[in-house]
Amino acid sequence: MKNVLIALCFLLPASSFAQVDSSFLLKIKQAETADFLKTDTLAVPEDALTQKIRQLRKEKNGIDIEMVLQIKIREEQERDTVHGKDYYDRLLxxxxxxxxxxxxxxxxxxxxxxxxxxxxxxxxxRFYKTSAGKKMNSDYILLIIRSVKDAEGLMRLIQN
Incomplete structure (x- = not known):
């Protein structure tokens, strides 16, 4: 979570940093300690909003949590000397x-x-169907990765 907070500091322009209010910081703090799993995994209503959310998730075809989990499982598999390939195949x-x-x-x-x-x-x-939305969809994760790498580099510089 520390890396996320550091990345947020560098992602927000200095002029807007003052606009980060205490309620936003409180939400981050609550997310660190909350057990959302019980309520978040409840069955969703089959209504128009749920259908639109599904459509939005399909429209946003960039990296998603499922892909991140698959990458993390494969990384763990490479380091793991105890569990076999079948174990990780079942996880995937x-x-x-x-x-x-x-x-x-x-x-x-x-x-x-x-x-x-x-x-x-x-x-x-509507936004993700525009050319700007499509570009955001394809390039945003690269911006995040570069920003985090730059933030990590800056943190190393100030620690030395």
Whole structure:
């Protein structure tokens, strides 16, 4: 979480940093200690908002949490000398098509439902269909990665 906070500091322009209010910082602090898993994985209502969120997640075809989990599992597999390939294959199957996949999908939809209103989801859908939205979709993760790398480099400089 420390790296996320450091990255946020560098991602926000200095002029807008003063606009980061205490409620935002409180939400970050609560997220560190909260157990959202119980409520986030509850079944989602099959309504128009859920359908729009699913559509938005398809429209945003860049890197997603499922892909990150797959990468992390493969990285762990490379370091693990105890568990065999079958163990990691079962993990990957579980997060892509198993019950965990359904729970993860519920969690993501519930987070969107708690964060965005239906008109905001409509706005996001329209945005991601524009050329700027498509570029944001494909390049945003690279900006984040570069920003985090730069922040890490700057932290090493100030520590020396």
């Amino acid at each position: 199957t579980e997060i892509t098509t198993g019950n965990t996949s359904k729970l993860l999908n519920n969690a993501l939809i519930n987070m969107y439902r708690q964060t965005f209103t239906e008109p905001e989801i409509d706005d996001l859908l």
